Amino acid sequence: MIIDRINRAARKIPAWPVYIVGSLWAGWLFWLGLTGGLGPEPINTLEREYGSTALQLLVAGLCITPLRRYAGLNLIKYRRALGVTAFFFVLAHLTIWIVLDVQSLSRVWEDILKRPYVTIGMASFVLLVPLAITSNNISVRRMGAQWRSLHKLTYPAVLMGSVHFIWLVKGWPIEPFVYFGAIVVLFAVRLDVIQRMSRG
Amino acid sequence: MAFRWKNDLTEKDITPKQLWLNRRQIIAAAGASVVGMPALAQSLEPNTLSDIRSYNNYYEFGTGKEDPAQNANKLDTSNWTIKVDGLVDNPGDYSLADLLGGLSVEERIYRFRCVEAWSMVVPWNGVELADVLNRVGVKSSAKYVAFETVVQPDNMIGVQRRVIPFPYVEGLRLDEARHPLTLLATGIYGEPMANQNGAPIRLVVPWKYGFKSIKSIVRITLTDKQPPATWNLINAREYGFYSNVNPNVSHPRWSQASERRIGGGLFASRQDTLMFNGYDEVASLYDGMNLAENF
Ligand code: HEM
Numbered sequence: 171m172i173i174d175r176i177n178r179a180a181r182k183i184p185a186w187p188v189y190i191v192g193s194l195w196a197g198w199l200f201w202l203g204l205t206g207g208l209g210p211e212p213i214n215t216l217e218r219e220y221g222s223t224a225l226q227l228l229v230a231g232l233c234i235t236p237l238r239r240y241a242g243l244n245l246i247k248y249r250r251a252l253g254v255t256a257f258f259f260v261l262a263h264l265t266i267w268i269v270l271d272v273q274s275l276s277r278v279w280e281d282i283l284k285r286p287y288v289t290i291g292m293a294s295f296v297l298l299v300p301l302a303i304t305s306n307n308i309s310v311r312r313m314g315a316q317w318r319s320l321h322k323l324t325y326p327a328v329l330m331g332s333v334h335f336i337w338l339v340k341g342w343p344i345e346p347f348v349y350f351g352a353i354v355v356l357f358a359v360r361l362d363v364i365q366r367m368s369r370g
Numbered sequence: 371m372a373f374r375w376k377n378d379l380t381e382k383d384i385t386p387k388q389l390w391l392n393r394r395q396i397i398a399a400a401g402a403s404v405v406g407m408p409a410l411a412q413s414l415e416p417n418t419l420s421d422i423r424s425y426n427n428y429y430e431f432g433t434g435k436e437d438p439a440q441n442a443n444k445l446d447t448s449n450w451t452i453k454v455d456g457l458v459d460n461p462g463d464y465s466l467a468d469l470l471g472g473l474s475v476e477e478r479i480y481r482f483r484c485v486e487a488w489s490m491v492v493p494w495n496g497v498e499l500a501d502v503l504n505r506v507g508v509k510s511s512a513k514y515v516a517f518e519t520v521v522q523p524d525n526m527i528g529v530q531r532r533v534i535p536f537p538y539v540e541g542l543r544l545d546e547a548r549h550p551l552t553l554l555a556t557g558i559y560g561e562p563m564a565n566q567n568g569a570p571i572r573l574v575v576p577w578k579y580g581f582k583s584i585k586s587i588v589r590i591t592l593t594d595k596q597p598p599a600t601w602n603l604i605n606a607r608e609y610g611f612y613s614n615v616n617p618n619v620s621h622p623r624w625s626q627a628s629e630r631r632i633g634g635g636l637f638a639s640r641q642d643t644l645m646f647n648g649y650d651e652v653a654s655l656y657d658g659m660n661l662a663e664n665f
Binding site: 200203204210211212338339343 | 623625636639
């Protein structure tokens, strides 16, 4: 079966190439921005590319557990790499915003306080920081059960990231709502799992 | 009526004025660091045709900046007619030839400032709206002009997806509409208007945020009541009827104090936004009005 084949392949393919591919992708986008490949306004385009990639990777990370639970697909070993790479894209997103887009620290501060879509994006970032810092074997070992509770912060962080996206668009494009819907479904699936475990 | 506005943004005129402006800024910045100077970022050379045609907001063709360039080729501009109705002497369905024939088409190089805090400089070709209004005859009871964009659902992906309510509508006060700066544009750089720029005919009101400059017009209505405007209908708190470019009125989404010229690449610096987008000659239209309340 295809699932078994993927599982067998996954046992052979390590997780570190995720970081390599992530860095190459980020670098390639930056290069495109430098050389006109992102159109006449590369700053906003690059900012948006990094933001969407971050959100996509976080959603991918959320899919891992349900995939194992319901499809028997075991990709757990890639989850940390997906999460950490997502964090680096958020960091790149934030850096582009501060350095290339806003270009003024006082205005950065003003935007964080005054513009709700920025406030919630920043809140999401703040939640992701401790997760990124503790994404290493030593932390997992030292923190034990605490680590698992801490990493439940992923859920509010991803949800806030997607609300940030909904908040910043004008009109009613489909894309941000697709992300939001997917995240809500993934949450529901997760809660279902928890409930069944506590019942059983 | 044509040629009532002298174009001060020809490339010939701009360079010396720019030097003068920069010199003044150097004097003002004396003592301060030279690094922070806007210098060449403020140059007023028109954007390239490729910039102007590839970075657009035209939600009928999608919400991404590159969507209109990709999708607007479907727009059908053949046999274009504009319905002129309301408080006019000669209402009716006008072909472009009937509406514009014999009027002087001028080149006007205008700054174009989007509410999203980016800007371009565009060399438009068009006629003064005032001349067109005279041709159709405005009744003395009229106070406003309303405009409507074409809706071709089969050709417009954004309309199919209902990203905002359509048809897109906009309006001006009659004195704004009659101001010599206000154009009905039919071309850019001497070439026919590209579909994504609002072919075959669009409004250009350079002292207002870009969304006021409605595209692909199929209807012009003279009225005595303030007409609806699409973004104002969607979110009145964020988009006022006037929507004059005003660096002092902050928008909930974007600070309007500064803007980024399109075409400056990945390291383009920001420049200060000018009141009325630099068109001070319109200030008298708003004498006695509180522009923070009437934003
Ligand atoms: C750290 C604080 C953050 C700031 C200051 C910030 C700021 C921004 C800005 C200014 C934009 C572009 C808005 C526009 O073009 O009008 C944007 C877009 C976006 N951001 Fe963020 N953001 C932050 C965090 C995040 C996080 C944590 C995520 C994801 C989890 C995220 C995902 C996105 C997405 C998906 C977009 C839209 C991309 C698109 O249009 O395709 N952002 N953000």
